[in-house]
Amino acid sequence: MFMEERQKDIVRRLNETGRIIVSEIQEIYGVSADCARRDLRELERKGLLRRTHGGALPAEPKGIYPEKTYTPKDLPEVRMNYLIVAKKALEYIGQQEVVYITTSSVGYYMALNIPDSLQVTVLTNSVTIADVLRKKECCKVIFLGGEMSSRGHCHDYYTVRMVKNIRIDKAFLSHTAFSLDFGASIHDSAGVEFGKAVMESSTMNIGVYPSEKIGKTSIHSVCKASDYDLLITDADASQDFLTQAEEMGLVCDVADEKED
CATH class of the missing domain: 1.10.10.10 (Winged helix-like DNA-binding domain superfamily/Winged helix DNA-binding domain)
Known part of the structure; x- marks a missing residue:
């Protein structure tokens, strides 16, 4: 042949x-x-x-806009790459730490899988994630409130002011898309200032990006790739991406399904 x-x-x-x-x-x-x-x-x-x-x-097309009222609870089935990344991210949370968990599906899976043995204070601006966490006795929950979007998120002026007054040990962030040249980006500009405020308040910023989000760009930049202290993705991430990330000094932890 x-x-x-x-x-x-x-x-x-x-x-x-x-x-x-x-x-x-x-x-x-x-x-x-x-x-x-x-x-x-x-x-x-x-x-x-x-x-x-x-x-x-x-090959996959560029990501599409999410439904206006979508929440991670609406997913018809578990997205395995997202779950694998979420469980890997949980390994980085220590006892008694204060952490911010992203409003994305990865954050939702993180909230669902926080072990009962882990005593932690979690900041969230997602009603959906807060509802999961309130049922876990191991978690103290600080809800970052403000004017709520149709998707149950808060990221307005009041939310930004609130997060600026809290010291965060680790922030786990995920956005619509992530590329090495454009960094983390989102469709809605309303979330940009909030994302920046979380990162400024956090000692360690960890990007949690399933491979489906890697190598893509959206409209509004939230941060540069180098602003992350660590990037967690899954084994389906492009080898070229991982090589280039390593060359630019971005530390990556590739979660493997076999580890789950």
Whole structure:
């Protein structure tokens, strides 16, 4: 089989199954690991797939705007990449710490999975996440209030003023998109000042970005990539992204499903 035929067939299989790994390419086409990786690099360059740790995923379009009243509780099923990242993030919370948890789906999964043995004070500006946390005896909850959006979030002037008066040990943040050149970005400019205020009040800022958000950009920049002390993502993140992040000094912790 010629190279072009092999690469075309790799894309076909990938689109049918949703994922392909280097060892599969070796076995199916009788090629070396280096040859398989070269095929994936070439196909990624053409925009036909997205390379990951040890394999590839189908190419994805730019993220879409969320529904106006969407909350993480509305998800029809658990998003495994998000859950894996959330559980990895929980490993960084120490006893008696004060932490901010993002309003995103990752934050929701973090709230659901906080162990009963972990005594922690959690700041949140999400009604949905606050409702989860209020049922956990191990958690003290500080709700950052203000004028509420249709999605149950607060991030107006009053919310910003409140968070500026609280010392935070660690902030776990996630936004619509994250790229190394544009940093963290969101669709709605109303959340920019709040995001910046959280990071200024926190001793350690941790980005929690599932691979679906990596390498994409939205409209309004919240922070530079280098503003994070740590980035947590999953094993489906592009290998090129992880290499470039390491080269620019961004510390990454890649959560593996096997660790779950």
